[in-house]
Amino acid sequence: xxxxxxxxxxxxxxxxxxxxxxxxxxxxxxxxxxxxxxxxxxxxxxxxxxxxxxxxxxxxxxxxxxxxxxxxxxxxxxxxxxxxxxxxxxxxxxxxxxxxxxxxxxxxxxxx
Amino acid sequence: xxxxxxxxxxxxxxxxxxxxxxxxxxxxxxxxxxxxxxxxxxxxxxxxxxxxxxxxxxxxxxxxxxxxxxxxxxxxxxxxxxxxxxxxxxxxxxxxxxxxxxxxxxxxxxxxxxxxx
Numbered sequence: 001x002x003x004x005x006x007x008x009x010x011x012x013x014x015x016x017x018x019x020x021x022x023x024x025x026x027x028x029x030x031x032x033x034x035x036x037x038x039x040x041x042x043x044x045x046x047x048x049x050x051x052x053x054x055x056x057x058x059x060x061x062x063x064x065x066x067x068x069x070x071x072x073x074x075x076x077x078x079x080x081x082x083x084x085x086x087x088x089x090x091x092x093x094x095x096x097x098x099x100x101x102x103x104x105x106x107x108x109x110x111x112x
Numbered sequence: 113x114x115x116x117x118x119x120x121x122x123x124x125x126x127x128x129x130x131x132x133x134x135x136x137x138x139x140x141x142x143x144x145x146x147x148x149x150x151x152x153x154x155x156x157x158x159x160x161x162x163x164x165x166x167x168x169x170x171x172x173x174x175x176x177x178x179x180x181x182x183x184x185x186x187x188x189x190x191x192x193x194x195x196x197x198x199x200x201x202x203x204x205x206x207x208x209x210x211x212x213x214x215x216x217x218x219x220x221x222x223x224x225x226x227x228x229x
Contacts, residue, residue, distance in 0.1 A: 043203055043222050044220050046217060088155065
């Protein structure tokens with residue numbers, strides 16, 4: 001069973017702070033990793049994808065991947081109240097099955 | 113920017129009725145998916161579709177579910193005899209599936225809320 005684990009939260013941070021969201025996965029052969037943002041009642045919206053070890057930055061977002069530790073994280077700098085949402089980690093495993101497995105998501109609350 | 117479109121956005125149906133949810137994937141995408149999300153729970157994979165046939169399905173996707181690509185653009189999910197526990201948001205998704213890693217990114221439609229009463 002391929003597992004993707006996230007702390008459900010809520011993670012509460014003040015406006016302007018850095019929010020750090022974490023995700024671990026069980027399939028060591030996983031190749032592709034995605035962070036989606038989901039507002040209540042809406043569909044998942046892709047924020048970042050990352051495929052190789054290290055950091056990938058896009059605006060206020062930084063994804064970090066450590067395949068040895070089977071760990072992927074998302075940092076949100078200068079958090080805004082509009083960032084308040086559930087953040088879903090999705091992992092695409094090896095073996096030719098292109099079915100991403102989603103974590104339960106971490107609820108982020110950015111308070112003014 | 114191209115997007116996955118879904119209809120209806122919300123449907124209320126009586127238990128035992130058939131429901132068809134429709135999706136138009138992004139035009140150059142080759143792989144299509146249906147996911148569902150019960151309120152407050154995680155996004156769950158139902159089925160994937162490639163080259164006009166099911167490529168994978170989950171345990172949830174039992175005999176009451178079926179998918180079709182009736183023409184070159186639409187991709188449908190049919191629930192034959194709905195149950196109360198089918199109430200959920202159903203997401204259609206697609207990906208290019210070719211070329212570099214970027215082809216692995218799955219893009220979601222806005223979802224169809226299904227309420228079974």
